[in-house]
Amino acid sequence: MARFVNVDRQATLKTALYYPAVWTGLWITARHFFVNMGRHTLHAIGLKGGKPGSTTLQYPEVMRPLPRVLRSLHRIKVHEDGRPKCTACMLCETACPDFCISITPMEHDGSPEEKAPAEFRIDLDRCCFCGFCVEACPKDAIYMDTQIMEISSDRRENFILRLPELLDPRPLLCTGPEFRGKSVEKVLPHLSWRRLDHVTPVRVDLSYRTEQLARLHAGNPGTRPAGLE
């Protein structure tokens, strides 16, 4: 049961000491602001001898160097002829503790491995970035070395990576409001601070799956068991 008590809080000397403390705090913040602004101004007009304006990293224009072993967004490597290294063996799907990977395999006549992924989906909403898929891959196809960690969206479907994004993850960085509607080629120069060389495929060729995808999408979903979606 609630009880209300009226307390009359009188200003005492002890509480009055609070006001000078507030002013001291504000002064310290303001001093740092003006001193740093001065340093950045000197940096901007070239009087800092090449040194940064302050010790703070100017993200996102400047990227903190990330350790090479960091597990970031997934990618799938491609062969020189542009076909994915993935052979849809499903070992990553088997190893995944979050069931976030789902692969639809298909026959690939042009590949010595005979098999290729028609679709490869990673549901980032479920992924815990454990890296088991990377460990499991016998074909050295899946990697988590893109160093892309800024994954945000207001739509759930944007968290599902598919084969084209996995083979070339650069378009994923072009989703900011300032890049909306612009092509990757237009946006990439703005991302020069990114290290993207190692994730830039020479060639991506997904033509092998065009027919199969059309067949899959034309398939009859009416026969699937109810209650699983």
Add this chain to the structure above:
Amino acid sequence: MPKLTIDGRPVEVSSGTRLIEACKQAGVVVPHFCYHPGLSVAGNCRMCMVEIEMGGRSRVAASCVEPALDGMTIRTASAEVLDTRQGVMEFLLLNHPIDCPYCDCAGECKLQDYYMEWGAIDTGSRRETEAVHKPKRQEIGPHVMLDSERCVLCSRCVRFCQEVTGTHELGIEERGSHSTLHLAEGKSLDNPYSGNVVDLCPVGALTDRDFRFQRRVWFLRKADSICPGCSKGCNLELQFDEQRDYKNPASGRRVQRVKPRFNEQVNQWWLCDRGRYGYPAIDQGRLEQPRVTRDSQLALTDWEDALGEAARHLDDELRRHADQTAVLFSPDMSCEDLLAARSLFLDQLKVTRADYQLELDPRGVEDGLLMKADLHPNRAGCAALGLKRGAFADGHLLDEIRSGRVRSLVCFHWDLPALLGAEARELLTHLRFLLVITPREQAWDTLAHVQLPAAVTAEQSGSFINCDGLGQRFQAAFAPLGAAHRGVDLLLELGARLGRRPAQATLDALVKRLEAEVPALRGLQMPLAPARHVSKEAAPR
């Protein structure tokens, strides 16, 4: 009766037993590729070598060839045996391609298993020449894909085609490491049992074209079932993957493949291709929702409405023209369904005209091996449950309808529109009421007044009695598709709408009654799923 010692365990086996079988009886599994209990002994893989000590001398010999003799001492894991085994594995793996990531056999491959168990030795690379390459990806028949490079030349498939089917399609050509499995000149592996070579192949050389790249075998779950394809009642395993299906909605098939289950009395190790590749019928062409015809308009509806409609009409017919009502049971129904249907229609509703056979029934091909001409799995079950043949006065359903002696009909499973043909379909329009209970989408259109979707064999537990009078029980693999319900549940619910309390209200009670009534079904062991009631299930929205 020779007495021998296997790995220190004394065993007594019947005379003439091969050592490999004697070891199995002693609980020791000897690794092997070419030996198969259903085929002749080839003794060519040399994987089953064991050490035999007899009369003070010991030697290493192939256990699939040597008969068990009195006084033998067998060692299956001595240093010499392990050394031999590793040598055999090294030869087998020498030219074997590392296709495991995309080989469908990975996960159930003997070579993989034995490598992990016996062959994972570091001999260093001795290869100085290029590996022997052989043709890959050969479609040698409608169901089988051959990859010669993966073949370990065990010749099981060759012996199967010689000894079991007698069709001689396969042979091994060339010599040494160039030996290759080949199709005979001008032949194709298209005999009606060709799928069995895939089961026989211990490695991924012969793979199923139908299952090719569909699922990895370790994702599959399985249920013991009985083939509903003919009256032989072959034992089979339904291998399915419901968990992953939602990710690939377009694939639309729950059963991924069918494998035979060993049964000495029925099918031994084998299964015909018709039974093996007939499983798409489980998911395709199914009636998924009750249908009702009102004012010549066909409408999808829910169970409440459909059952109410069926009960109202049936009640009306039975009250006024009981002698004009007929029931056509089907030998595709399980014994449990038949008993529930019999007790409702014959025992309680006192319908006098009933039959379970049609003169128009198509016949299949019969051969000496497994396939039977009777394409229904449970005709013997119908007879065992006391259902009478020729209960229609003249023995012919069509005549009965034509002459107006039958004016309302309850039809189970039979696809009458397809069987009758166009002109005879017109006859069905003479019926005042037609209730159809079937798992299949059939061309009834507005002919049937109510169509109720039933479950197929894979979706319910039950039992069949095969052509030899052998009772066999099967297990439900998964829930019925869409809004379909198991025949027993559906009949109990229909009975309740007609104001009939069933004598056996649950599946367990039905099974007990069956066991009491039919000797062939006594003492069958297999867990049965608990009964569910239709009305407790959510109706389709």
